[in-house]
């Protein structure tokens with residue numbers, strides 16, 4: 001029993017207990033140990049321990065569609081009575097008819113318009129309430145779980161592990177910044193000021209004596225691909241030493257991060273677990289991973305096999 | 318001697334020892350005490366203790382001109398040999414002739430162009446080095462002191478006091494974000510990710526296999542007036558509970574901050590000390606304070622008289 005207790009204590013003290021032993025987990029631990037060991041040639045002062053995480057498909061599920069797109073579709077249905085013209089206008093017509101192929105046919109332009117329109121026309125405070133209310137009850141169409149329960153347990157442990165090692169951890173997502181901020185602190189332990197994302201234009205004005213920030217149906221900043229390094233520099237002012245993603249939208253973020261001086265770390269989550277999650281990569285509409293799968297290993301990036309490297313997928317598993 | 322020692326200890330333990338006793342200092346202490354006292358009706362959790370500070374004229378000197386403008390003028394002189402056409406083109410012509418009135422005559426457009434051009438055409442890393450090198454040695458034309466020694470001791474104490482009370486302190490300046498970031502941590506104890514400012518457009522690209530972020534001579538975001546609440550929401554995602562400024566460029570930041578629910582604090586530094594600094598307000602080219610002087614007190618804002626409220630101006634005084 002003494003032996004068993006010791007094993008129990010060991011297991012409990014492993015900050016990455018949902019990760020299987022192997023070279024992926026070892027690469028993470030080696031990197032963190034190297035940059036945090038005082039006197040090591042690779043030592044990095046805490047102020048420069050910047051780590052950036054993509055969100056969709058890296059920290060939580062993005063299939064069968066981005067959670068934010070599910071939110072936008074719900075908003076179209078909910079606000080359709082105020083927009084009778086939507087019955088005959090794409091992309092709304094397809095959404096209201098439940099025709100996702102029709103929506104897809106409107107292309108990126110249609111989808112961006114859909115997101116912009118459903119996310120605009122209210123104040124920032126109002127939008128925060130709408131998004132908060134929605135995420136509190138919205139459920140995944142297949143698992144019936146809350147979306148915020150479909151976050152990846154190994155990645156939650158990784159964030160905590162980095163925090164425990166005095167890293168400053170940021171989300172850097174193509175998703176809407178104000179869609180994420182209401183819940184990232186509670187779900188990931190990442191406060192709103194450490195969330196970087198895409199945004200629509202806003203305006204400050206005083207209405208009936210009350211200052212408000214209103215949201216407009218026009219893109220301000222797209223935090224994807226080349227946009228990620230730009231968003232990071234704008235928000236953080238430093239190049240990360242570690243970056244975590246899952247798709248080619250993260251390629252430039254990892255490229256920029258891992259080409260800096262000193263020890264660097266890039267990691268790509270590869271969705272290869274058809275049994276416990278969804279297997280997808282080169283041909284996926286959401287979270288396409290093609291170039292990263294070919295070039296990542298050559299660039300020294302760590303590719304996570306969800307199937308082999310993760311003991312557990314979701315916190316409630 | 319026992320009495321003297323006790324007085325010495327008391328003086329040392331006052332976190333705002335450069336502030337004279339009086340209602341200004343008391344207002345600061347009362348606010349911080351109210352929002353940090355557990356069980357108080359005004360209690361605010363640490364995550365929401367957001368405080369924003371303007372920089373020029375609030376944390377450091379802005380006379381006879383913004384420090385960043387002095388930097389831009391130096392850049393014009395230094396890089397003029399590469400731009401023979403500047404001899405005959407405004408606003409460069411005036412700058413090279415040392416004719417500040419001629420520069421002023423080119424208006425805001427001329428000055429913005431000057432700043433954009435002198436801050437562009439290099440990578441972000443190169444600019445950081447140029448700005449760091451300059452600020453390390455550049456001196457104020459009248460006092461001969463380093464600009465970074467011309468920061469206000471009472472405001473440094475105020476930042477430390479807020480940090481000690483678990484506030485998250487941000488700079489929100491009309492100045493260039495990448496001009497400030499190289500030195501704010503060292504001078505103010507505020508890290509780069511907590512600096513919000515104006516910016517020019519940047520681009521991510523790979524040059525000879527090396528990823529770089531290049532700077533372009535076009536404005537991206539002007540963090541002034543209505544831009545300050547927009548910049549704060551974009552970077553922080555929350556409305557501050559306390560805001561500190563010195564000019565009408567801060568009006569909207571204080572208006573938005575102090576109109577939120579719960580206890581709020583707005584403070585304006587009034588430059589009324591002609592002997593120890595410079596007295597200026599309603600008619601100043603830099604740091605014009607007019608509306609804030611009239612409306613601030615009605616809105617419950619605290620107006621700091623540098624002359625009466627501050628025992629000391631600079632750290633080395």
Ligand SMILES: [Ca+2]
Nearest residue numbers: 054056057247
């Ligand atoms: Ca992703």
Ligand SMILES: [Ca+2]
Nearest residue numbers: 371373374564
């Ligand atoms: Ca100012």
